[in-house]
Amino acid sequence: MCNNCNPRFMAFMRAYGGRRDTLRRIGAGMLFTGLPGLSGAGALAQAAPATPAAAAAGPADTIFLARRFHTMAARRQQAQALAVRDGRIAAVGSRTEVMGLKGSGTQVIDLGDLTVLPGFVDPHMHSNFCGLRPWLDVGPFTTRDMEQARRKIAQAAGAARAGEWVQAKMLDPSLMPGKPLTRRDLDAIAPQVPVFVLESNGHVAYVNSKAIELAQVTKDTPDPPQARFGRDADGELNGRLDEPPAFQPFVSVLPKPSHSEFVGFLRADLDDAAARGCTALHDCGIGGLYAEGDIALIEAAMKTDPGVRYAGMLVSTHMKKWREMGLRPGELAPRFTLNGIKAWSDGSNQGGTGYQRQPYLGGSNRGALNYKPEEIEQVVREAHGEGWQLGIHANGDAAIDVTLDAFERGTRGAGGHQLRHRIEHCSILHDEQIARMKKLGISPSFLIGHVHFWGRAFRDRLLGPARADRLDPCHSALKGGLRISLHSDYNVTPIDPLRCVQNAVLRDMREGGGVLNPAERITPMQALRAVTIDAAWQCHLDHLCGSLEPGKAADLVVLEKDPLTVAPDAIQSIKIHSTWLDGRRRHAA
Ligand SMILES: [Zn+2]
Numbered sequence: 001m002c003n004n005c006n007p008r009f010m011a012f013m014r015a016y017g018g019r020r021d022t023l024r025r026i027g028a029g030m031l032f033t034g035l036p037g038l039s040g041a042g043a044l045a046q047a048a049p050a051t052p053a054a055a056a057a058g059p060a061d062t063i064f065l066a067r068r069f070h071t072m073a074a075r076r077q078q079a080q081a082l083a084v085r086d087g088r089i090a091a092v093g094s095r096t097e098v099m100g101l102k103g104s105g106t107q108v109i110d111l112g113d114l115t116v117l118p119g120f121v122d123p124h125m126h127s128n129f130c131g132l133r134p135w136l137d138v139g140p141f142t143t144r145d146m147e148q149a150r151r152k153i154a155q156a157a158g159a160a161r162a163g164e165w166v167q168a169k170m171l172d173p174s175l176m177p178g179k180p181l182t183r184r185d186l187d188a189i190a191p192q193v194p195v196f197v198l199e200s201n202g203h204v205a206y207v208n209s210k211a212i213e214l215a216q217v218t219k220d221t222p223d224p225p226q227a228r229f230g231r232d233a234d235g236e237l238n239g240r241l242d243e244p245p246a247f248q249p250f251v252s253v254l255p256k257p258s259h260s261e262f263v264g265f266l267r268a269d270l271d272d273a274a275a276r277g278c279t280a281l282h283d284c285g286i287g288g289l290y291a292e293g294d295i296a297l298i299e300a301a302m303k304t305d306p307g308v309r310y311a312g313m314l315v316s317t318h319m320k321k322w323r324e325m326g327l328r329p330g331e332l333a334p335r336f337t338l339n340g341i342k343a344w345s346d347g348s349n350q351g352g353t354g355y356q357r358q359p360y361l362g363g364s365n366r367g368a369l370n371y372k373p374e375e376i377e378q379v380v381r382e383a384h385g386e387g388w389q390l391g392i393h394a395n396g397d398a399a400i401d402v403t404l405d406a407f408e409r410g411t412r413g414a415g416g417h418q419l420r421h422r423i424e425h426c427s428i429l430h431d432e433q434i435a436r437m438k439k440l441g442i443s444p445s446f447l448i449g450h451v452h453f454w455g456r457a458f459r460d461r462l463l464g465p466a467r468a469d470r471l472d473p474c475h476s477a478l479k480g481g482l483r484i485s486l487h488s489d490y491n492v493t494p495i496d497p498l499r500c501v502q503n504a505v506l507r508d509m510r511e512g513g514g515v516l517n518p519a520e521r522i523t524p525m526q527a528l529r530a531v532t533i534d535a536a537w538q539c540h541l542d543h544l545c546g547s548l549e550p551g552k553a554a555d556l557v558v559l560e561k562d563p564l565t566v567a568p569d570a571i572q573s574i575k576i577h578s579t580w581l582d583g584r585r586r587h588a589a
């Protein structure tokens, strides 16, 4: 699930980030440079042209040689050499063809037996949670079980200096075997150091006695509205906090990052993405935390010249503000484009809030819509009418129905062909919905980690096998003529396109083994397209990246092994040799 669609959690993040006005000032000079006042619509309209100029003639700056280039282009899918001039691809082809561009100053880089692909594109991630970056990760992607989480916390408490907190994140007792955390446990491993542990869903946290003392909460403190301090039978606090309003007294005494620290955290997230082979990221919730402050933070981080380009969607809830600011689809700053509006139709399937046609197992709950259908339709009508792409989060099959209705009516049947409207996650998807998407020109971006990490929970505990089989049906979507992409929804799962590829190829379930509907597995080539050219297309970046073709940016990932020839279960462990943006090396193993 996106924590962006959990308003209370976002309130927690805002409180943790401190004063909104100061956050807004991060990079504010950059945000408003070139915008005459807040209504300078013209300034953005004059941004750099969307289509790259053809590379000028003359010798190449760099020529790469390698045994295999998988170009992901429609023509010439294999090559052995690639020439770069002024950061753009000047030629791709055989050694003989490309070496014709070698001049006296050309650097030739022989990559030997390595494999080169277009830099990966993560088409759906979030910058909003970069503030949690320095927190200790005790979540299921890095931590085996609850016992190991306890050990990590104990170790951090042992290393903490006087006055420091242990702040831990991503705990997920639903995926991690072992006993739940209690105040007593935490007191035993951290008697002196205050501890705050956040679950990955953003709804639950745990604290120890030292934290309770600093927050000045006692057994006599009443529960905040719509939230609870967990209590033992005798009323004493047990250290569990349910819902973000109960986190508030603790958040107000937690150390808060400074502006420059925030920029550093986001920059470090971008560096991590480059280390996983990404050269482009697409943020599906800009503005969800600090409205225009989010844009300013991204601009400030992009000004530090990271190894990835950045694009994204603005949250629909601030439409009026975006209009006042004169924001339009297009380039906002070098390597940073805005192209869409993001809305959330429902919640999370694993959280029981995704909106389903039939109830979840064992009850009458069908989840819920976040908006009335006519309100979603209105969001579509406005954004579509103003030329924005739309990305609508829809997890349950009934939410997908409502979203498709909204696209059909809100665009007066025009659909998404020009603007490439998307459904985000599009998790429980039936064949007749795929046919409607095809007709309307709407494409899905799948959070494929759902299958691997939560597949068993969906099948056995939440939806039953028939509906779980329809989770992220990549094969059916491709068969139905849709272009698909695979995303991390970072920080829901780590940014790691090769892991996404492996998950789509295998559909193996981490919990208990087994395969979730083998008929929906796709080939490594199909999955690679979903993290390169088709992802770039969905992000309106395909004129610039996503395939290795003359005129496009020289955005490359160099892999130690070829994902098309290794065993499928070895794809995610292929080492990233290096990542190149605009022909410059930006990450090296
Ligand atoms: Zn998301």
Ligand SMILES: [Zn+2]
Pocket (backbone or CB within 6 Å): 001, 002, 005, 393, 424, 425
């Ligand atoms: Zn989402």
